[in-house]
Structure formats: structure tokens, C-alpha cells
Amino acid sequence: MFPGWKCQDGEVVTGGTLLATQLIPRWHPGLNVGFGKNGTLFAIVPGKVVVTCEKCDLNWNHTWVQRHYSDRKGEVIYKKHFNIIPEKQHDRFKLVDAI
Numbered sequence: 001m002f003p004g005w006k007c008q009d010g011e012v013v014t015g016g017t018l019l020a021t022q023l024i025p026r027w028h029p030g031l032n033v034g035f036g037k038n039g040t041l042f043a044i045v046p047g048k049v050v051v052t053c054e055k056c057d058l059n060w061n062h063t064w065v066q067r068h069y070s071d072r073k074g075e076v077i078y079k080k081h082f083n084i085i086p087e088k089q090h091d092r093f094k095l096v097d098a099i
Contacts, residue, residue, distance in 0.1 A: 045086050
């Protein structure tokens, strides 16, 4: 599989959908997005894909961060983040006591 975006901004995806594959960290996980050990980004919940440019809050204990950003420690880094905005949940609930 070739590196790159697998889902575009605005697409509706299901949980577990592959969003992007990468060899170096070009894109970062945002809200409701997971980061695989091979650098893939995947949706954790179903919803709408939103790609934003944000300031990175890097986890310096992560091996990918140490490998690719060690020379940029202390700098402000802006990168694209994949986010999943969840689908609206229904609002019809029953009280447990009423059942």
C-alpha cells in the first residue's frame, strides 16, 4: 500500500477505517484518531473526517517522536491533524428504574 491519505476531509467513515499511511510523521492523530505502530492513522469511532493544521503537543517518550523530532525539541511545530467528529447520538433513553 502506498503512503498517503486514504480518506479526504469531509468524508464519513466507520470505526477502524484507515485514514492515512506514512513512512515519516507528516500527519498526526487528533480527536478520536489512533496511531498504529507502523505510522498509520485510523478512526476510533464512526464520524466525519476533519483535517486541521494545529500546534503539535508531542509525546517525547514515543519512539517516532524521538526519531524524527529530536533536533526540533523546544521549537513550535505546526502539523496537519486528522480528527473524527462523532455522529450525533440519539437522545431517547429510558431510566433503569423505569424498566
